[in-house]
Amino acid sequence: MHALALLAASVTVIGAIMVITRKVAVHAVLYLVVTLLALAALLVMLGASFAAMLEIIIYAGAIMVLFVFVIMMLNLGQPDSAREKEWLRPRAWLGPGILAAIVCAELLYCISPLSGSMPSLASITAHDVGLSLFGRYVLMVELASFLLLAGLVSAFHIGRNRMENR
Amino acid sequence: MPVFSFNDTLLLATILFSVGLAGVLIRRNMLFMLMSLDIMLNAAALVFVGAGARWHDAAGQVMFLLILALAAVETAVGLAIILCLHARGRPTLDADTGNLLQG
Amino acid sequence: MGEILLPLLILSPLAASLILFVTAGRMSAYAVGTVACVSMGLSAAISIALSILLLSGPATGIVQTILWPWMHIAGFSADIAFMLDRISMVMILVVTIVGLLIHIYAASYMRDDPGIARFFGSMTLFVASMLVLVLASDLLCLFIGWEGVGLCSYLLIGFWYDNPVNTAAARKAFYMTRMGDAALLCGLLLLATAADSLHIGTVLAAAANGQITPTALNMAALFILIGALAKSAQIPFQTWLPDAMAGPTPTSALIHAATMVTAGVYLIARLHDLFALAVPVMALTAVLGALTILMGACTALVQSDLKRILAWSTISQLGYMFLALGCGVWQAALFHLMTHAFFKALLFLTAGAVIVRTHHEQDIFRLGGLHHTMPGLTAAFVIGASALAGLPLVTAGFYSKEMILSGVWPAHFRLIHELMLSGHFLWGMALLGAFLTALYIFRCVFIVFFGKVGTTATGRTSRLMTIPLACLCVLSLCGGIIEMPTTFPPLHLFSALLDPEASHSHADEPGWLVLAGAVVPLAGLGVAWVLWGRPSPVMCEIPGQAAVIRFARTGEGIDVLYDRLFVQPFRFLTWLTRHDILDYVITGTGRLTRTASTSVLRARSDFLGTLTLWGTNGIRGADRLLGQIQNGRVRWYAAWIAGGLCAALAMAVLS
Numbered sequence: 061m062h063a064l065a066l067l068a069a070s071v072t073v074i075g076a077i078m079v080i081t082r083k084v085a086v087h088a089v090l091y092l093v094v095t096l097l098a099l100a101a102l103l104v105m106l107g108a109s110f111a112a113m114l115e116i117i118i119y120a121g122a123i124m125v126l127f128v129f130v131i132m133m134l135n136l137g138q139p140d141s142a143r144e145k146e147w148l149r150p151r152a153w154l155g156p157g158i159l160a161a162i163v164c165a166e167l168l169y170c171i172s173p174l175s176g177s178m179p180s181l182a183s184i185t186a187h188d189v190g191l192s193l194f195g196r197y198v199l200m201v202e203l204a205s206f207l208l209l210a211g212l213v214s215a216f217h218i219g220r221n222r223m224e225n226r
Numbered sequence: 227m228p229v230f231s232f233n234d235t236l237l238l239a240t241i242l243f244s245v246g247l248a249g250v251l252i253r254r255n256m257l258f259m260l261m262s263l264d265i266m267l268n269a270a271a272l273v274f275v276g277a278g279a280r281w282h283d284a285a286g287q288v289m290f291l292l293i294l295a296l297a298a299v300e301t302a303v304g305l306a307i308i309l310c311l312h313a314r315g316r317p318t319l320d321a322d323t324g325n326l327l328q329g
Numbered sequence: 330m331g332e333i334l335l336p337l338l339i340l341s342p343l344a345a346s347l348i349l350f351v352t353a354g355r356m357s358a359y360a361v362g363t364v365a366c367v368s369m370g371l372s373a374a375i376s377i378a379l380s381i382l383l384l385s386g387p388a389t390g391i392v393q394t395i396l397w398p399w400m401h402i403a404g405f406s407a408d409i410a411f412m413l414d415r416i417s418m419v420m421i422l423v424v425t426i427v428g429l430l431i432h433i434y435a436a437s438y439m440r441d442d443p444g445i446a447r448f449f450g451s452m453t454l455f456v457a458s459m460l461v462l463v464l465a466s467d468l469l470c471l472f473i474g475w476e477g478v479g480l481c482s483y484l485l486i487g488f489w490y491d492n493p494v495n496t497a498a499a500r501k502a503f504y505m506t507r508m509g510d511a512a513l514l515c516g517l518l519l520l521a522t523a524a525d526s527l528h529i530g531t532v533l534a535a536a537a538n539g540q541i542t543p544t545a546l547n548m549a550a551l552f553i554l555i556g557a558l559a560k561s562a563q564i565p566f567q568t569w570l571p572d573a574m575a576g577p578t579p580t581s582a583l584i585h586a587a588t589m590v591t592a593g594v595y596l597i598a599r600l601h602d603l604f605a606l607a608v609p610v611m612a613l614t615a616v617l618g619a620l621t622i623l624m625g626a627c628t629a630l631v632q633s634d635l636k637r638i639l640a641w642s643t644i645s646q647l648g649y650m651f652l653a654l655g656c657g658v659w660q661a662a663l664f665h666l667m668t669h670a671f672f673k674a675l676l677f678l679t680a681g682a683v684i685v686r687t688h689h690e691q692d693i694f695r696l697g698g699l700h701h702t703m704p705g706l707t708a709a710f711v712i713g714a715s716a717l718a719g720l721p722l723v724t725a726g727f728y729s730k731e732m733i734l735s736g737v738w739p740a741h742f743r744l745i746h747e748l749m750l751s752g753h754f755l756w757g758m759a760l761l762g763a764f765l766t767a768l769y770i771f772r773c774v775f776i777v778f779f780g781k782v783g784t785t786a787t788g789r790t791s792r793l794m795t796i797p798l799a800c801l802c803v804l805s806l807c808g809g810i811i812e813m814p815t816t817f818p819p820l821h822l823f824s825a826l827l828d829p830e831a832s833h834s835h836a837d838e839p840g841w842l843v844l845a846g847a848v849v850p851l852a853g854l855g856v857a858w859v860l861w862g863r864p865s866p867v868m869c870e871i872p873g874q875a876a877v878i879r880f881a882r883t884g885e886g887i888d889v890l891y892d893r894l895f896v897q898p899f900r901f902l903t904w905l906t907r908h909d910i911l912d913y914v915i916t917g918t919g920r921l922t923r924t925a926s927t928s929v930l931r932a933r934s935d936f937l938g939t940l941t942l943w944g945t946n947g948i949r950g951a952d953r954l955l956g957q958i959q960n961g962r963v964r965w966y967a968a969w970i971a972g973g974l975c976a977a978l979a980m981a982v983l984s
Contacts, residue, residue, distance in 0.1 A: 065230045069238050076242055076265050080249030085257050092261050099268055102238070105230045106279045111271075111290045118294055123264070123301050130305045131257065134312055134319070147254045156251030156964075159971050164244030166978040171236045184284050192284035193291065198400055200288070204295045211299030219306035250967050259963075322962045 065105050071098035083144040085131045089124060096120040107183030235276030243269035256311075256319045260304045267297045331382050331392035334375050335411050335464065338421065341372040343457040349450035358445050362436030365449040369432045369456065373425040380418050384826075393466060404525055412466030412529075415827050419663055420463040420595055423670045427587045428456050430797035434678050435579035437793035438685065448488060448577065455481035459588050463595065468517050468527040471596070475513065475560070478589045479506050485580040486573045498572035505569040509559020516552030519545055533602045543606075550607035553600065554614055557593030561647045563621045568887050570644055574636040578681030581636060586643050586677050587670035594650040594666055598659040605657060612742040612750050615655025619758040621648030626765035630772070635680050635691045638773050642717060643673060645762065649733050652759060656752060658736030660824045664812055665729035671808050672716035672726055675801035679710045682794055683777070686786040693773060698782030706790065707778045709798045714774050716805040718767035718854065721847035725809030732812060732824075734759055734846045756842075760849055767853025775862035814843045912956070919945075919952040 075095030082088040096119050103112035193201060242265060249262025271293040278286015308319060345368030349361060356364070383392055393412040400407050413421070432452065439445045458477025465471035487499030521527050523545050524535035535541055541549070557563075562570035573585050584590070597604055597614070604611055625645025632638045646669050653662035683699065683706055684691055700707040716726040737759055740752030812823040926941040958969070 065234075069234070072238065073241050073245065076245040076249075079261055079265065080245060080253060080258065082258075085255070088258060088261055092264065095265070096268065099272065102230065102235075102272070103275055106235065106275055108275045108279060108287055108290070111275050111287045114291065114294060118298065119264075119268075123298055126301055126305060127257075127261070130309060133309065134257075144255060148252075152254075153248075153252040156968060156971075157248055159968060159975065160244050160248035160251060162975050163247060163971055163978070164240060166975065166982060167240040167244070168237065169982055170978060171233070171240060184278060184282065184287060188284040189287045189291070193288050196402075197285070197288050199402060200292060204292050207299055208295055211302050215302040215306040218303070218310050247967075247971055251964060251971060254964065321964055 065102065068098045068101040068105070071095070072102065081148070083141045083148065085134075086128070089127050089131065092127075093120050093124050096124070109183060110186035110189055232276050232280040235272060235280075239269045239272045239276070242266075242272065254320050254322055256304075256308050256321045259321060260301060260308075263304075264297060264301065267293055267300070331379060331413070332394040334379050334382075335392060335394050335413060336396060338372050338375045338379065338425075339411070339457050339460045339464065341368045341375065342453040342460070344368065346450050346454035346457060349446050349453065352446065354444070354446040356446060358440050358442075361446050361449050362432075362440070365453055366429070366432050366436055368453055369425065369429040372456070372460070373429045376421040376425040379413055380422060383413060383415070383418055399467075399469070405521060407467055407469045407527055409470055410466045410528075411461075411464040411470075413464060416595075416598060416663065417463050419667060419827070421460060423667050424456065424459050424463065424588050427670050427674050427801075428583060430800055431579050431583045431587070431674060431678065434582075434681075434794050434797040435577075437791045438579055438681060439577060442577075444488065448485070451481050451484045451488070452580070452583065455485070455584060455589070459592070462592055466529055468520065468529060468532065471529075472514070472517060475556075475592065475596075476510065478584070478592060479503065479510065479560075482506070482573070482584050482589055485584060486576040488576050488580065492575075495575040498569075498575040502569040502573045505566050506559050509556040509566060512552045512559070513556025516549045516556065519549040519552065523549070529599065533600070536603045536606055546603070547607045547610060550600075550604050550610040551613075553596065554604075554610055557596050558617065558651075559593075560596075561590050561593035561651070562644050563593075563647060563651055564617050564624060565887075567621065567625070567644050568891065571637050571640040574634075574640050578636070578677060578684065581640070582674045582677035582681070585640065586673040590643065590647060591650070591666045591670070594647065594654065594662055597651075597654045598663055601654070601657070601659045604654070608742060611655050611657065613655070615652050615737075615740070615742070615755055616750070618648045618651030618653075618655055619755045619762075621645065622652065622762035623758060623765070624648075626762050626769060630765060630769040633692055633694055635684065635693050635696070635773065635777065636677075638693070638769065639673070639676055639680060642676075642766065642770065643669075645766065646673070646717070649730065649759065649762070652755060653733040653736055656737045656740035656755070658733065658740075660827045661729065661732040661736045663827065664732055664823050668716065668725040668729040668805070668808050671801055672713045672724075672805040675709060675798065675805050676713035676717065678794075678798055678801065679706055679713060682706055682790050682798070683710070683786075686788050686790065687784045688787075690784050693776045694783075696777045696783045697780045698778070699786060700778045701782065702786040703790070705795065706798075709802055710778060711774060712802045712805055714770040717770050718850045719763060719846070720767075720850050720854070723806060725805050725807065727847070727850070728809030728812055728814070730763060731814045731843060731846045734763075735814060735842055738842055760845060763846065764849045764853045767850040768857050771854050771857035772861050775857060779862060814846075915952050915955055919949050922948050 072095050075091050075098060078091040079088045079095060082091065096115060100112040100115040100120070103109070103115060246262045246264075246266035246269060249265065250259050253259055253262065271290045274286045274289040274293065276286070278284065278289075312319065345364050348364055349356075379392065383390065391412055391414040393410065395408050395410040398406065398408050432449075435448070435452065439448050442448065455478055458474045458481060460474070462471055462474025462478060465474060483499050483503040486502050487496045489495050490499075517527060520532050520541070523541040524532045526532065536546060559566040562568075570585060570590065574581050576585070604614070622645050625641045625643075625648055629638050629641035629645060632641060646665070650662040650665050650669075653659065653665065683696070683703070686703065686706075687696060687699075690696055712724075716724040718724075719726040719730040721727050734756060737752050737756045740755070742750040812821055922941075922945045926945040
């Protein structure tokens with residue numbers, strides 16, 4: 061059982077690393093899907109099966125499809141891949157990579173005092189989440205709806221073809 | 227079922243977050259930057275769910291849901307911006323060329 | 330019974346609106362008009378039934394229904410709930426009956442417009458929102474209606490969106506009222522935190538038993554007043570209403586004369602117990618109302634566009650209502666609201682009919698002598714004008730204005746210890762306003778309908794348009810006799826209706842007050858006759874192009890002022906942020922030092938020169954570094970954030 065968790069975690073991390081190093085965008089999207097699926101498996105192991113389902117349906121399903129559509133519309137080709145390769149030379153990634161590594165190290169150092177784990181109790185079902193969501197956090201839901209509406213409007217506004225409307 | 231302790235969750239989330247951060251910093255292609263941002267958001271969401279499981283509180287998953295909404299909006303708007311820039315004849319999607327404001 | 334009828338009253342126009350929007354112009358113009366009119370007729374019938382139900386019950390009885398609880402959070406709850414009491418009864422009667430008449434008129438008026446489905450969809454949606462506003466028993470629910478009517482107003486002002494002028498007017502109206510809405514929301518939040526609920530009864534009870542601190546109460550009342558001022562186009566928000574005349578005429582009649590602009594009056598009348606405790610705000614309301622009366626009347630006096638005259642007159646008449654509210658005689662405000670809805674709708678609809686028959690000519694100086702070709706419309710307009718001016722005894726406007734004047738006279742405000750604001754002074758202003766009202770509206774009558782013949786009129790006014798006009802004529806003439814001045818036979822149906830327990834104790838006022846109120850409009854009529862009406866009028870045109878008159882005529886003086894006060898500074902700020910003033914300063918410093926060092930070098934003072942050169946290089950380096958920080962590249966910004974995170978974590982770790 062623990063081996064399974066370890067496997068999922070390593071798939072997640074490796075997938076994420078693959079995402080940020082690919083040259084072709086479609087490959088990166090596929091790796092991201094793998095990462096998200098592995099993450100969903102981890103969520104199941106954490107007892108959050110509802111969140112895992114949402115992760116698969118909305119994240120790996122809907123949002124990634126959005127990425128795929130946009131990549132199709134952008135029509136990236138061979139020169140792009142070569143350019144990505146050019147942009148991925150060690151000179152370009154060394155500095156930021158070190159910075160990120162420092163952040164990672166510091167964060168890891170910071171969380172180490174939190175060790176001494178407690179076994180997680182029974183899983184949290186969709187029922188509990190729903191009660192909490194529409195009970196204490198109902199205003200948050202309203203705010204999220206505002207955010208989604210704003211996103212919808214702005215995406216529509218930005219994305220429409222300006223030349224047509226001139 | 228102590229499959230995955232909170233500490234392990236934090237560890238994984240940290241690594242995931244750093245990988246995402248590195249992606250944002252390294253890549254010049256805006257598409258990849260968006261994907262890296264999604265990875266970072268996922269790391270944050272993982273911490274919330276982990277904490278929810280640790281203290282057995284549904285609030286963790288509520289936060290996960292809200293992060294999901296945030297990610298959806300962020301991706302949609304970001305991709306719309308990319309499409310818009312691409313349509314305006316900036317085919318490289320290079321984030322570093324967008325530093326000049328044009329009214 | 331009432332619990333079922335109450336939601337139906339709102340549902341009927343809402344359903345019509347949904348039908349009209351969903352079919353999106355696939356119905357014929359006739360069908361569209363029928364759907365809208367039937368729904369409005371239904372809701373008028375329901376509102377009459379509800380009124381009978383309410384009046385047959387006990388004097389303080391209300392009909393209320395809770396549709397569903399909106400939100401329950403710790404310390405706060407709100408419901409979607411409706412309540413019908415006597416105040417809202419008056420309003421729903423006005424909204425549905427006047428609305429029905431205007432819809433019937435509009436079915437004929439808009440018959441040939443391609444966007445008729447959109448028009449009636451917005452109109453019925455407006456009526457539904459207005460009814461929500463009126464019936465809401467919860468201030469948050471009221472706010473839904475408040476925003477809904479604002480939206481519909483926007484949609485209808487910009488109805489003919491092909492013309493950029495119209496869309497600009499719509500935007501202006503939307504922005505101006507939006508400022509008030511923000512203030513109203515602030516007021517509601519204050520009340521919600523103070524009273525833990527926005528249910529009107531709870532809020533008023535909390536205010537009455539001192540649960541709200543005086544400061545919070547005054548602030549809340551002030552914010553609500555600002556919201557009401559913006560909605561009702563009072564000083565200082567008056568500029569949007571004249572531009573709003575860009576919409577179709579039925580819209581102007583329904584939204585910008587009869588109902589929506591009176592929402593502010595209704596809101597304050599609804600919360601009159603709260604406002605009664607906030608004396609400074611009451612005084613402010615009264616003063617702003619009185620100022621608006623005079624300002625609106627003076628501006629209307631120099632306008633040359635028929636609809637704009639009516640718009641400014643609406644502003645001025647709303648000023649009367651605010652004056653009455655400020656003096657605490659909210660019954661009079663509601664009474665004037667009702668009669669004003671009748672005669673202003675009549676005036677607008679008549680003006681619309683005139684404008685249609687003269688091929689969209691709105692300039693009163695190009696119209697003229699219309700009583701030859703359209704005697705019926707002339708009669709209707711004269712009736713409306715008499716009611717607006719308040720000609721004594723025969724018109725509705727006289728009684729309502731008289732009620733306001735007699736209520737204003739005894740009012741007094743103790744602002745600070747010594748400073749008193751007497752109602753006598755406000756009464757004088759209102760009386761002057763009444764004189765000006767008669768003057769400007771009969772100027773309009775004499776120029777447009779009498780005098781020398783201008784544009785030729787064609788066609789006939791259709792039967793469908795004359796019926797509402799006739800109904801409104803009757804209402805404008807007889808709508809007022811339900812409430813008599815005190816020196817007259819004691820007939821006080823209206824105030825008894827609103828406030829059954831109140832005694833009519835202001836019987837000790839001098840009789841000459843009523844006389845003054847009766848004579849002044851007649852004097853205005855006489856002066857108007859001398860100036861514009863006689864066969865050889867004193868003034869045919871507006872005298873000269875004096876700066877004051879030009880300023881007032883367009884009403885744009887205020888716009889220019891607002892532009893200078895608010896828009897230009899904002900533009901300057903955006904200019905500043907765009908041109909990155911900090912960058913200029915840094916570059917300038919660097920350049921200055923460099924020039925200085927070069928000149929010093931030229932002086933060949935070795936040591937000093939080298940020193941200055943170092944200084945220059947240092948500053949240039951700093952300049953370049955600062956420039957690097959804000960190079961506009963997203964990745965660099967992200968890197969700076971990451972670096973900051975790094976540093977903060979390091980500090981947390983090391984400390």
